[in-house]
Each structure stands twice: as structure tokens, then as C-alpha cells.
Amino acid sequence: MNGTELPLWVTIPGTLLLVAAGLLTLIGAMGLVRLPDFFARMHPPTMGTTLGTGCVLIASMLVSSALEQRPVVHELLITLFIVMTAPVTAMLLMRAAVFRAQRKSVEAEPPTGAASVARRAQDESRTHDENRRLAERSAPTDEPS
């Protein structure tokens, strides 16, 4: 710290805040790797986004205020920016994921509706007729073997 001694009212809360921020962010990143689903993976990094960033910014404010002998609050800019942008980012990503999941499920399952139901019934009857015809044709040939 450039040889300058930090006062005690900065050191103790700064240490606690930095340790808490590191642990919270690390736990959030581990959750990002370990959780099974995207919709579950959405949650853990927000812990680092809100609490981790808040703790680091408060610690930074404390340290720079103690070093410059006056209150330094320009870290509030980053806090304001993160608080404004994190919900927007999360909501847009969530909407994109839901949209992609819906599109995938629509592509996977067969189309429903009156026309397709009628066509499928026709297909089934045709295959049924063909099966019966094939059975009748192959019935005599099954006997000798």
C-alpha cells in the first residue's frame, strides 16, 4: 500500500468485504459450471454481480477515501451502472432462452391441426390396408416352411 498505513476503521471492514466478495463470486462461478440446466445456471452468477460487486466497490470507496483524506464516491458510478444493467441483461437472455426452447419444441413435435390429423388418419388406414394385403399375400407362403 505504498508504505502508507491504513487506519483500523478501513482495514477491518475492507478485509471482511473483500473476503466476502471473493467467496461469493467464486461460489457463483462454481454454480455456473456445476448446475445442470440453463434456467438453473442463470441464477448463481447474479450473486457475484450484485453482492460481489457491491462489496468490492464499498471496499474500494473506503480505501481511496482513507488514502486521499476525503470522501471519494466515484465508485458509485459503477454501482449505479451495474444495478441498472444487470436486470436488463438477465431478462433479455432469459427471453432469448425461452424463445429458443419454444422453437426447438415446436420443431421436434409433429404438427397438430385438423388437416394434419386427417392426413395422419389416412396414412394409418393406408398402412393398415397394406399390412392386411401383405398378410393375405404372404399367408399361403408361410405354410410350407
Added chain:
Amino acid sequence: MNTVFDYAAWFASLCFVLAMLLALLRMFLGPAAQDRVLALDTFYLNGMLTLLMLGIRSSSTVYFDMALLIALFGFASTIAFAKFLLRGEVIEP
């Protein structure tokens, strides 16, 4: 008492770098595109926190501006990626 604070700053930096590595792992593993975008967002945020820790440890204000810029770019890139995933194009005519 300063040594305790230095150790805490080292610990926090180490945690942020480890979190960046884990986010990078998820970015390479991620099965879908939205997983990779989420991992990129986390990566940006942890990079910003690492820069803030550098600023705290070296007690200079240069890193603060870099952290603000990285937060801004991370927000813009994540919004652009999410818009691309949602619509298929970023800037709609």
C-alpha cells in the same frame, strides 16, 4: 494490520481470476449458445472486478476508468448477443 488487508486483497483477486477461469470453462463446454453468452457476461464482470482489485492494491485511479469501460462494453455485447439470439439480427431495419 496492513498485511491482513493485503492478504485479503490477494485472496479476492485469486477468487476473481478463478471465477474467470470457471466462466471460460463454461464458455467452452456450454451446450447451447445462451450458456456461452451467460458465461461471457460473467467473464466480463469478473474481469471488471479484477481490475478494481488492481486499483485497490496499487491505490491508483486509472483502473477505475478501465473498469467502468469494461462494464459498459460487457453490457453492450451481452445485449447484442441476446438480441441476436432472440431475433436473428442485432440492428433491425
